[in-house]
Amino acid sequence: MSQQFTDIELKQLADRWVAQWNEPDPGERRRMIRELWAEDGYQILVNPPEAVRAAAAHLSVPFPSLEIRGHDALFERVGRAYDMFVGAGDHVFEQQGEPIRHAGAAVAVTWVMRSRADESVAGSGLEVLTFGPDGRVHSDHEYVA
Numbered sequence: 001m002s003q004q005f006t007d008i009e010l011k012q013l014a015d016r017w018v019a020q021w022n023e024p025d026p027g028e029r030r031r032m033i034r035e036l037w038a039e040d041g042y043q044i045l046v047n048p049p050e051a052v053r054a055a056a057a058h059l060s061v062p063f064p065s066l067e068i069r070g071h072d073a074l075f076e077r078v079g080r081a082y083d084m085f086v087g088a089g090d091h092v093f094e095q096q097g098e099p100i101r102h103a104g105a106a107v108a109v110t111w112v113m114r115s116r117a118d119e120s121v122a123g124s125g126l127e128v129l130t131f132g133p134d135g136r137v138h139s140d141h142e143y144v145a
Contacts, residue, residue, distance in 0.1 A: 003107065014109050015097040017127065017137075020078055021093040022086055033074050038132040042069040043077065043140040052114070085113055091122055105129050 005013065016036055023029040046068040053063035068077045085091040096110040106128055114122040125144040132138040 005101070007105065010099045010107065011046075013107065014023050014095050015128075017109055017113060017129075018095045021081055023082070024087065029078060030071075030075050033078060034071055036137055037071060037074055037138040038134065038138045039071060040069065041071075041074065041132075041137050041139065042067055043074065043142055044143050045144070046099075047143055049144075060116060089109070089116060091115055096124065102128070104130070 014028045014030065020029060020036060023032060045068075048063060050064050052066070056063045068074055084094065091113045092114050094114055096112045100108045102108055109127045109129065111125055111127070112121045113122070115122050123144065126142040127144055128143075129137050130139045
């Protein structure tokens with residue numbers, strides 16, 4: 001897979017992206033992360049939760065973005081999200097719409113977190129992904145709505 005993704009590769013990438021967040025088996029989740037992410041890949045949560053922003057504001061610090069870097073940290077991040085939202089059986093992550101190509105070989109993937117009980121949308125976000133020479137995710141700027 002190159003940085004100039006075919007339509008099929010782009011769809012597969014988005015499917016794998018969402019699948020890592022829904023994967024119940026930790027060993028398989030770790031394998032997926034190593035396959036999808038560059039070893040030095042990182043995710044930046046651009047707009048952290050309100051509690052983080054409020055705590056930073058209380059200290060007169062502009063709200064920080066939060067960064068997760070490397071396979072082990074990404075495994076912890078994805079696993080924590082799974083435990084909080086999917087593992088309890090309450091929600092599932094789904095791709096929303098089609099992935100979109102952007103300048104500089106960046107790809108945007110939108111997602112929703114849907115309630116399993118009534119299929120309502122409990123959260124949503126946008127990932128802006130860039131890639132290393134081997135086609136694995138090098139950076140992810142995540143915007144949670």
